[in-house]
Amino acid sequence: MTGEGAHEAAPPRVTHTEASPGDCSIVARGLTKRFRGGQVAVDDLHLSVPRGSVFGFLGPNGSGKTTTIRMLLGLISPTSGACEVLGRPMPGGLASALPKVGAVVEGPAFYPYLSGQANLLRYDAADPKADPRTARQRVGAALDRVGLGAAAGKRYRAYSLGMRQRLAIAGALLGPRELLVLDEPTNGLDPQGTREVRSLIKEIASDGTTVFVSSHLLAEVEQMCTDIGVMRTGRLVAQGTIAELRAGHEPRVRVETPHPAQAASVLNRLGLARVRTGEDDVEAELGGHAPEVVCAELVGDGVAVRGFTVVRPSLEELFVGLTGEGFDVDG
Numbered sequence: 001m002t003g004e005g006a007h008e009a010a011p012p013r014v015t016h017t018e019a020s021p022g023d024c025s026i027v028a029r030g031l032t033k034r035f036r037g038g039q040v041a042v043d044d045l046h047l048s049v050p051r052g053s054v055f056g057f058l059g060p061n062g063s064g065k066t067t068t069i070r071m072l073l074g075l076i077s078p079t080s081g082a083c084e085v086l087g088r089p090m091p092g093g094l095a096s097a098l099p100k101v102g103a104v105v106e107g108p109a110f111y112p113y114l115s116g117q118a119n120l121l122r123y124d125a126a127d128p129k130a131d132p133r134t135a136r137q138r139v140g141a142a143l144d145r146v147g148l149g150a151a152a153g154k155r156y157r158a159y160s161l162g163m164r165q166r167l168a169i170a171g172a173l174l175g176p177r178e179l180l181v182l183d184e185p186t187n188g189l190d191p192q193g194t195r196e197v198r199s200l201i202k203e204i205a206s207d208g209t210t211v212f213v214s215s216h217l218l219a220e221v222e223q224m225c226t227d228i229g230v231m232r233t234g235r236l237v238a239q240g241t242i243a244e245l246r247a248g249h250e251p252r253v254r255v256e257t258p259h260p261a262q263a264a265s266v267l268n269r270l271g272l273a274r275v276r277t278g279e280d281d282v283e284a285e286l287g288g289h290a291p292e293v294v295c296a297e298l299v300g301d302g303v304a305v306r307g308f309t310v311v312r313p314s315l316e317e318l319f320v321g322l323t324g325e326g327f328d329v330d331g
């Protein structure tokens with residue numbers, strides 16, 4: 001069980017089957033950050049990010065995502081608690097873990113009059129561990145990986161917003177990485193740029209790189225992530241795979257009919273769960289049943305079907321319940 005604490009707030013609803021620490025790229029135990037002035041930005045955070053996952057770190061603005069990321073990367077120290085990145089305790093293991101971690105936290109400042117390639121060469125040169133003899137090769141490979149090979153010579157100021165973000169991600173991919181950490185990578189992007197970055201993240205993850213991506217956009221996370229952690233005012237209120245988070249919120253079928261009892265017996269016979277009979281309708285959990293088969297069975301049994309609806313609760317609905325507020329689902 002994760003996300004527990006002796007806190008008085010509503011107990012976290014955690015649906016996660018915890019991966020063992022060895023299978024995780026990031027593990028946080030009781031991670032807490034209290035800023036000067038007393039504000040607790042992150043409160044007793046227990047987090048397990050499975051290796052190879054695209055982990056969506058989701059939460060409304062101000063819920064503590066960036067503060068968590070900064071602690072994970074050793075940029076600030078936790079007030080209490082501990083975290084491990086790629087099996088190394090942070091911040092002590094920074095030197096051995098960080099070369100395998102690429103991160104875009106605050107977008108790197110690129111020079112507008114330099115090309116994407118020249119910018120990355122400068123960026124690479126700032127890394128004392130990077131071998132200057134192979135810089136061009138590294139930069140070229142990173143540009144190709146984010147789909148900017150053809151635009152390598154173009155000035156940064158001529159790049160679209162999506163290209164700029166892809167260049168920032170290329171900067172994080174100048175070496176072989178096991179973990180990529182992206183803080184709100186589509187923030188401020190237009191729909192085209194958002195699509196570019198989203199498909200790039202999927203592409204990067206396809207070779208086994210773990211991607212930890214924060215976002216306040218539920219729809220975005222739902223589209224590209226395999227796992228999700230949900231933050232609310234500094235606390236993790238849920239984490240798990242999308243399927244785990246959906247469990248217990250199965251799609252339901254609603255049949256409008258003048259023969260509710262007969263319809264209910266068909267649904268029971270087919271094995272649908274939680275059949276509820278109303279005056280002129282019947283509802284049940286659809287489970288793994290194909291709606292068209294259910295409908296055909298009803299009709300085959302002589303049930304007059306006036307209406308047949310499949311209701312699927314969206315993650316949005318689930319998370320509004322968890323976080324007490326909605327997400328900006330449309331971006």
Ligand SMILES: Nc1ncnc2c1ncn2[C@@H]1O[C@H](COP(=O)(O)OP(=O)(O)OP(=O)(O)O)[C@@H](O)[C@H]1O
Pocket residue numbers: 035036039040041059060061062063064065066067068184216
């Ligand atoms: N250096 C700081 N000093 C004091 N308070 C801070 C500091 N940094 C963040 N906070 C506060 O901690 C809380 C969490 O902020 P954080 O930036 O981690 O949230 P977030 O989920 O990343 O939100 P956003 O998407 O808006 O950045 C906020 O209330 C913020 O005002």
